[in-house]
Amino acid sequence: MRSRRRGRSATAVAGLCLIAALAGIALAAPLLPGSPTTIAATRALGGPSFAEPFGMDDLGRSVLSRVVHAYRVSLGVALASVGFALALGLPLGLLAGYAEGLIDQCIMRPLDVLMAFPAILLAIALMSVFGTGVVLVSLALGIVYLPVLTRVVRAAVLATKAEVYVEGARAVGAPAGRLVLRHILPNCVTPVFVQASVLMAIAILVEAALSFLGVGVRPPTPSLGLMLSDGRGFMLQAPWVVIFPGLAIVTAVLGFNMLADGLRDWLDPQDGAR
Amino acid sequence: MSGPVYAARRLLLAVPLLLGMSVLVFGLMRIIPGDPAVTVLGYKATPDAVRALRAAFHLDEPLLQQYLRWLGGLVRGDFGVDFRQNEPIGRMILDRLPVTVELTLVAAVCAALLGVPVGLLAGARRRGAADRASLALGLLGISIPDFWLGIMLILTFSLAAGLLPSSGFVPLGEDALLNLQYLALPALTLSLSRAAALARLTRAAVMDVVHRPFVQFARAKGLGEKAILVRHVLPNAAIPIVTVIGLQVGYMLGGAIVVETIFALPGLGRMTLDAVLERNYPVVQSGLLVVGAMFMLVNLVTDMLYGLLDPRLRRR
Numbered sequence: 306m307r308s309r310r311r312g313r314s315a316t317a318v319a320g321l322c323l324i325a326a327l328a329g330i331a332l333a334a335p336l337l338p339g340s341p342t343t344i345a346a347t348r349a350l351g352g353p354s355f356a357e358p359f360g361m362d363d364l365g366r367s368v369l370s371r372v373v374h375a376y377r378v379s380l381g382v383a384l385a386s387v388g389f390a391l392a393l394g395l396p397l398g399l400l401a402g403y404a405e406g407l408i409d410q411c412i413m414r415p416l417d418v419l420m421a422f423p424a425i426l427l428a429i430a431l432m433s434v435f436g437t438g439v440v441l442v443s444l445a446l447g448i449v450y451l452p453v454l455t456r457v458v459r460a461a462v463l464a465t466k467a468e469v470y471v472e473g474a475r476a477v478g479a480p481a482g483r484l485v486l487r488h489i490l491p492n493c494v495t496p497v498f499v500q501a502s503v504l505m506a507i508a509i510l511v512e513a514a515l516s517f518l519g520v521g522v523r524p525p526t527p528s529l530g531l532m533l534s535d536g537r538g539f540m541l542q543a544p545w546v547v548i549f550p551g552l553a554i555v556t557a558v559l560g561f562n563m564l565a566d567g568l569r570d571w572l573d574p575q576d577g578a579r
Numbered sequence: 580m581s582g583p584v585y586a587a588r589r590l591l592l593a594v595p596l597l598l599g600m601s602v603l604v605f606g607l608m609r610i611i612p613g614d615p616a617v618t619v620l621g622y623k624a625t626p627d628a629v630r631a632l633r634a635a636f637h638l639d640e641p642l643l644q645q646y647l648r649w650l651g652g653l654v655r656g657d658f659g660v661d662f663r664q665n666e667p668i669g670r671m672i673l674d675r676l677p678v679t680v681e682l683t684l685v686a687a688v689c690a691a692l693l694g695v696p697v698g699l700l701a702g703a704r705r706r707g708a709a710d711r712a713s714l715a716l717g718l719l720g721i722s723i724p725d726f727w728l729g730i731m732l733i734l735t736f737s738l739a740a741g742l743l744p745s746s747g748f749v750p751l752g753e754d755a756l757l758n759l760q761y762l763a764l765p766a767l768t769l770s771l772s773r774a775a776a777l778a779r780l781t782r783a784a785v786m787d788v789v790h791r792p793f794v795q796f797a798r799a800k801g802l803g804e805k806a807i808l809v810r811h812v813l814p815n816a817a818i819p820i821v822t823v824i825g826l827q828v829g830y831m832l833g834g835a836i837v838v839e840t841i842f843a844l845p846g847l848g849r850m851t852l853d854a855v856l857e858r859n860y861p862v863v864q865s866g867l868l869v870v871g872a873m874f875m876l877v878n879l880v881t882d883m884l885y886g887l888l889d890p891r892l893r894r895r
Contacts, residue, residue, distance in 0.1 A: 418599035422871045423833025426851075430604065430867050433855040434611050510724050514837050517726050518852060533727060540730065541738045551727035558722040566718065 317567025323560035331376040339370040341527045350543040360545035362536065368546060372553045375527040379557060382443045382522075383508035387501050389447030390454045395497070397451075398458025402466070403485055413459070416452035424449050428511055432520040442512055442521050449511075450504050457500045461493040468492075495572045499565055506561035513554050529554050585886050593879055597872060601653070604867045605646050608860045614638075618858050619662045636662070636861070649864075658865045663857070668865045671850060676869075678748060679846035682838065683831045685762055686769035690831075691824055693774035698781025702816075703808050705786060713778055720775020725834055729768040729841040736764060746843035765842040769834050773827040780823045784816040791815070818888050825881025829874045836870075 330337075345365035353360040359368035401412040419427065431445035465471060466489065474488050515521030516530030524531060529550045536546035616632040617624065633639045637648060652659055658668035701713040737745035743764050749757040788794065789812060797807045836848030843849075851866030853859075 414595075415599070417596060418603050421596055421600050421875050422867070423829060423874050425833040425836060426848075426867065426870055426874075429836065429852060429855060430607055430863070433858075433863060434607050506722070513724055514726055518837065518840060519856060520852075530726075533730060537730060540734050544734060547727075547730050547734070551724070551731065554724050554727060555719075555722050558724070559719065562718055562722050 314567060314571045316563050317571055320560050320563030320565075320567055323556065324564060327376055327557055327560065328380060330373055331380050334373045334377055337370075337373060339367050339373075341366060341370040341374040342525075343367070350539060350546070352543070353545055359549040360543065362532070362546050363539050363543075368532075368549050371527045371532060372529070372550055375529045375532060375550070376553065376557070378439060378522055378526060378528045379509050379512060379554070382439060382446065382512045383505045383561075385440075385443035386446035386450060386508050386512075387504050389443065390450035390504070391497070391501060393447075394451050394454030395458055395493075398455040399462055399485055399490065399493075401455065402459040402462025403481070403489065409459075412455070416455055419448070420452045420456075424507070425511055425514060428515060429518070429520055432515060437520060437523045439522055439526060442515060445515075446508050446511060450508070453504065454497065454500060457496050458493050461496050462489055465489045465492040495568075499569045499572070502561050502565035502568060506558045506565065509554060509557050509561070586883055589879055589882060593875060596875060600871050600875070601650060601868055602646070604864050604871070605649060607867075608864045609642060611858075611860070615662065615858070615860050653865075653868075659861050661854075661862045662859050668862055671862065672847065672865065672869055675845055675847045675850050677750070678844055679832070679835050679839070679848060679870075681751060682762060682765055682769065682835055682844065682846060683828060685766040686773070686831050687824065687828045689766055689770035690773040690777055690827060693770065694777025695781050695820060697774075698778040698820075699785055699808065699813070699816075701778065702782040702785025702789065703804070703812070705789075710782075713782065717775045717779040717782075720772055721779070723772055725768050725772055726837045726841055728771060729764070729838060732764045732768055733841070748844050761842075761844075765838050765844060768841070769831055769838045773831060773834075777820075777823055777827060781816070781820050784819040784823075785812055787819075788812050788815045818885060821884050821888060822881055825877060825884070829877045829881075832870060832874050832877065 343366065345361070348361045348365040349363055351357065351361040351365070357367055357369060359372060362368055362371065397412050397416075401409045422430070427449050428445050431448060432441065435441040435445055471484065471488050474484055479488070512521055513528070513530035513533070516528040517534045518530075519534070521530055522528040532550040533547055536543075536550070540547045614629070614633075616629045616636070616638060620628055620632060630639075637645055640648070649659065656669060658672065660667050661671070697713050701710040704710055733745040736743045744761055745764070748761050751758045794807060794811055797811050798804075802810075832848075835846060836852055838844070839846040839849040840852055847866060847870055851863060851870065854862035854866060
């Protein structure tokens, strides 16, 4: 049992290290040598070399530099969208779960409608209203994830409310605010953290997909999805223009999935019983 | 509660949700900034032409009346006509629906055939080499974006090897063999990450059952491992597995948008995306609603199967 738990926390730590490394690269991108926008026509579609390990794109721009800068967009959009969904979903879920009844219905039924569409379809629909751009993609994804996080929080609140210690706190006259913040909220942290990690992974995938389809980030901004759609036309002569941006997406998504997997098993109290 | 009553209640609950969805897509298309008539005709259009188009598409009526007109049409199966070619949208949807349905179904079958056996074996032999390998592959599989996988498959099988077509479609009714060739790469693209997700969840479902007392009893009375797995573990793990397959089919309806675009398949998803890009709002509106309704239907059927597989749930 112990070795299993240690194995799982190793997954979480490995995922966390991967994410930290990528976030570090993204943050340091402006300080690193190489430019994502410098055009060198003579080096167009140049293959991977020691100086340029990821090769050059059709305009002679460094694929490595573009990947590094695109991580700023990928991780930024993921963080902003999950942050937005969390900032709204946490209070809404707490309120719906704690109040129940009519308030619960008024909060959850409209969110059910948002959940009734496939996530990527809803994101495309919202982008058709909002227009393209980094901020707007984050907002659209935030709206798509809002019902997911609200449901997770609400379910955790409903489960916690039935606990004896909450009943006890209520019996000794703890006011509602104190009950929610001191006794119920701490029990929602684990499921919310796991879900947020899963959503970060999905957000990176969906942002790349939206940009790939032309309804995400606007062209001059380096984005992994845009790099793939631009590179498609040259991929037979220069496969590196599509291979490396794709691997970059896989790496980031894998990091968050590993973190979520490790956390889920490590923090799951039932795990020890198995 | 008996089966039919349960089914009827679930269907009844779907009606308000569908209405909510129709309000959402209608509302979204109306808050887009700018006059759609001007968008269609271009900025050089005369005021008379704009007025004529607004009248033809009832854009000059109050919003509520526009909504009710659209809804009334939908109930009669009339989706209206599109902004650009004046083509009936109902016809457009009917033409493209079979492509999306076939793609999703073929991909779902592939995902189930790949994912469920792997998950079963991994769950039954926990912590063995096969389990570890499947865990790592599953984690990798759900992290690969399907559009990148599609591009890589085109690069390998179409452009480099020349084995399979990279784009286009032949209907099943015309030539079944060609249809399969055109569908092979898109279906593989759509199914691989879902197969990985399915393998992970099947493994979890099996592991949940393997330690139950009735399995220990079966082992104690001397039943072979294979018989235990097939007769006792699988039926009890089937409920979560079926649910997850249902969820994956729903997910694939969304993923089909991306895959249809990469492989230039004339499906519903691509129709909706193209309409978004050329601001053909009546088509976007109906495309969103139809795909959304299909997604809801899949979830509904999954829920009903759930009740069918586990009679205890019907009483709730």
